[in-house]
Amino acid sequence: MNQDRPALKQHRPSLPPLEDRAQEHLRYIRDMMARSGAFTGVPGWGLLAMGATAVLTAFLAAGAEGPEMWFWIWMGEAVLAGAVGTLALFHKARRCQIALGSGPGRKYFLSLLPAFITAALLTYALHRHLMYELLPSVWLLLYGVGTVTGGAFSVRIVPLMGLGFMVLGVAALFLPLGWSNALLGIGFGGLHILFGILIAQRYGG
Amino acid sequence: MAKSSKKTFKASRIPPTPSFPQELDPLIHARIRLGIVSALATGEALSFNDLKRLLDTTDGNLSVHARKLEDAGYVECLKSFDGRTPKTEYRLTDQGRDALTAYLTQMEQIIQLAREA
Numbered sequence: 114m115n116q117d118r119p120a121l122k123q124h125r126p127s128l129p130p131l132e133d134r135a136q137e138h139l140r141y142i143r144d145m146m147a148r149s150g151a152f153t154g155v156p157g158w159g160l161l162a163m164g165a166t167a168v169l170t171a172f173l174a175a176g177a178e179g180p181e182m183w184f185w186i187w188m189g190e191a192v193l194a195g196a197v198g199t200l201a202l203f204h205k206a207r208r209c210q211i212a213l214g215s216g217p218g219r220k221y222f223l224s225l226l227p228a229f230i231t232a233a234l235l236t237y238a239l240h241r242h243l244m245y246e247l248l249p250s251v252w253l254l255l256y257g258v259g260t261v262t263g264g265a266f267s268v269r270i271v272p273l274m275g276l277g278f279m280v281l282g283v284a285a286l287f288l289p290l291g292w293s294n295a296l297l298g299i300g301f302g303g304l305h306i307l308f309g310i311l312i313a314q315r316y317g318g
Numbered sequence: 319m320a321k322s323s324k325k326t327f328k329a330s331r332i333p334p335t336p337s338f339p340q341e342l343d344p345l346i347h348a349r350i351r352l353g354i355v356s357a358l359a360t361g362e363a364l365s366f367n368d369l370k371r372l373l374d375t376t377d378g379n380l381s382v383h384a385r386k387l388e389d390a391g392y393v394e395c396l397k398s399f400d401g402r403t404p405k406t407e408y409r410l411t412d413q414g415r416d417a418l419t420a421y422l423t424q425m426e427q428i429i430q431l432a433r434e435a
Contacts, residue, residue, distance in 0.1 A: 132432035135425045141349075142356040142422065149357035149364060149372055268362075 152217035152267040157313025159201020163194040164305030171298025180245040187248075187297070194301070205318055220266040228259030249293040253300050254282030268316055274308040345390050346421045350375060350383045355418050358393060358410035366406040384408060392417055 170190035177183040206213050213222070232255035239247055257278030264272030281300040285293065346352055353373045357364060364372075370380050387393045392414030396407045410418075 130432070132429050135428040135432075138352065139422070139425050139429075142352065142359075142418075145353050145356035145372065146360050149360055149362075149368070153360075 147217065152221040153316045154202060154206045154213060154218055154221075155267055155271055155312055155316070156198070156201035156205040156318065157309045157311070157316065158318055159198050159205070160305045160309030160312065162197050162201065162309075164302045164307075164309055166190060166193050166197065167301035167305060168298055168303070171294045171302055174297075175294045180243070184240060184245055184248070187252075190301070208318065217266045221263045224266060225259045225263035228255045228262065231255055232259075246290050246293075249297055250282045250285035252282075253278050253285055253296065256300075257282055268312070270308060270311055270315070274304055277304045277308075342424055343417055343421055345386065345392065346417055348383070350379065351387055352421075354380075354384060354387060354408070355392060355410060355414055358408055359415065359418055363396065363407040363409040366408070369408065387414065 167190060170186060174183050174186045177186055202213070206218075213219075232252060235251050235255070236248065239245065239251065257275045257280075260275030260278060261272045262275075264275050278300050281296050281304075285296045288296070346355055350373060354369060357369060357372050366377075366380065366384075369384070370377065373380065384393065384395070388395050388408075390413075391411055393408045394411050396409060398405050398407070
């Protein structure tokens with residue numbers, strides 16, 4: 114009786130090739146690391162260098178002859194600090210093998226960008242209407258906002274630095290114009306130096 | 319026993335070569351445990367709820383797998399209070415990091431060997 118029965122077919126699920134499974138595992142690991150990680154690519158030593166140039170700029174701008182010259186001194190500092198920061202960022206990313214264009218890195222920059230673009234547009238508009246007295250608070254506040262929002266995807270110390278900038282930005286709104294260089298120096302100089310050292314020590318440079 | 323051996327894929331299943339990687343670490347190879355270790359590999363401690371959300375799993379499932387990794391010394395469990403709310407955080411140990419590094423190396427070796435074959 115049993116002999117009349119057809120032999121049972123053994124159903125085995127066909128597994129994908131070993132190489133494909135290994136690659137899938139690696140993708141899973143990468144994805145999990147990207148989704149869980151905070152962006153640690155903020156360059157501590159780069160912030161320190163940016164802070165040092167800002168302190169020098171604050172002294173230089175204090176001796177500026179007229180608001181137009183004052184404005185261009187700080188614009189020069191913005192370009193210089195931007196270049197230093199970008200170089201330091203790419204250097205740290207390469208050294209620590211941190212992806213800038215994906216995962217937390219991408220979210221960090223996308224969150225940072227709206228505030229920075231707004232700051233650039235307002236700077237242009239206020240310069241055009243010669244309303245220089247508002248510029249320090251706009252720069253400090255929007256740099257702070259960008260750092261806080263971007264910092265949500267980074268280590269906890271980054272949004273804290275952003276809050277510091279925002280506090281100084283609020284102070285710049287209410288203090289006399291004579292305080293502008295001091296507040297910009299404390300913010301873009303002092304805060305960058307202080308948090309740059311802390312980030313460099315705790316988060317790999 | 320037989321069921322568990324089906325789930326793990328072993329190096330012995332493909333033709334042996336002199337440089338073929340050793341048998342994979344079953345503690346890490348299980349999907350959810352691999353997820354826990356990978357998520358913690360970024361260096362930050364993650365809370366139980368963070369891990370549950372990341373891995374899209376249940377409390378019970380995560381507890382069981384996290385306990386296995388803890389027993390093996392791959393992760394450490396840090397219990398504290400946030401006000402009056404108990405908080406459980408996990409952090410990868412050096413042993414766990416070494417195990418993940420070894421696992422990654424094995425995966426790369428498998429891919430390399432398969433390409434050479």
